[in-house]
Amino acid sequence: MTLISSAPAGYDQYRENIPRGVMEIIDYPSTTVGNSRKAMVYTPPQYSSTNAYPVLYLLHGIGGDEAEWHNHGSPQIILDNLCSDNLLEPMIVVFPNGRAMVNDRAEGDLFAPEKIQAFERFESDLLHDLIPYIESNYPAHTSRDKRAIAGLSMGGGQSLNIGLGNLDHFAWVGAFSAAPNTRTPEVLVPDPSEATSLLSLLWLSCGDQDNLINISLGVHQYLTQHGVPHIWHEESGGHDWPVWKNDLYLLSQRLFK
Structure with a gap:
């Protein structure tokens, strides 16, 4: 399915006099890395600990950290506006640091082998440390059908690798401008019928001027050939924030419905 x-x-512009969500920084213990790690957490407008909320884990790119979306993507404004327009299922959104290593700052040679390995190691940190922390400290649903993962560039590749590799954890998977860390389609989806039966939504998007578009196209074509339902959204733009903010706006409305 192609979405146009x-x-x-104004979707990303601050509005006066609407209910607001809250963005906060948390520290959680990581047995995977061996120290405390930071993440940002968005709780929606009119959040209440007596409700149970689905959770979206939203990942950053190779040059970012847990604050990248907050600093560049206006997620709290986009999500607050969608909530105000009754277009969004109220959800908790978690912004992890996808570089799972002791010094996880985006500094020095971002492509150093140990840093690339840290992005791979994040799978364990997410599944065994961060998700259990969120589900112990927030009123989060704990079923796979109430858990989503999405991300941009390096985080898009991580989302496909982790989400499709752990369908017992995630029913909703999205990738914006997936980077070369993305596993080959045959490895991502070795059993198309299983993916079809377990996925509530698989989203792929990329800017038409993005020099990494062949990665997303390759996954899209494989899924199409094997009859795996998904949304393919090729949009105007490059490997940059206007594309990813638009993707967040479009994808988030489809989650948990």
């Missing part, structure tokens, strides 16, 4: 749409003007 884009966010309306």
Whole structure:
């Protein structure tokens, strides 16, 4: 399925006099890395600990950290506006640091082998440390059908690798401008019928001027050939924030419905 749409003007602009969500920084213990790690957590407008919320884990790119989305992507404004327009299922959104190593700052040679390995190690940190922490400290649903993972660039590759590799954990998977860390389609989806039966939504998107678009196209073509339902959204733009913010706007509305 191909989706042709884009966010309306003003979707990422601060609005006066609407209910607001809250963005906070948390520290969680990571047995995978061996120290405490940071993440950012968005709780929706009119959040209440007596409710149970689905959770989206939203990942950053190779040059970012847990604050990258907050600093560049206006996620809290986009999500607050969607909630105000009754277009969004109220959800908790977690912004992890996908570089699972002791010094996880985005500094020095970002492509150093140990840093690339740290992005791979994040799978264990997410599944065994961060998700259990969130589900112990927030009123989060704990079933796979209430858990989503998505991300941009390096985080898009991680989302496909982790989400499709752990369908017992995630029913909703999205990738924006997936990077070369993305596993080959045959490895991502070795059993198309299983993926079809277990996925509530698989989203792939990329800017038409992005020099990494062949990665996303390759996954899209494989899924199409093997009859795996998914949304393919090729949009105007490059490997940059206007594309990823638009993707968040479009994808988030489809989650948990």
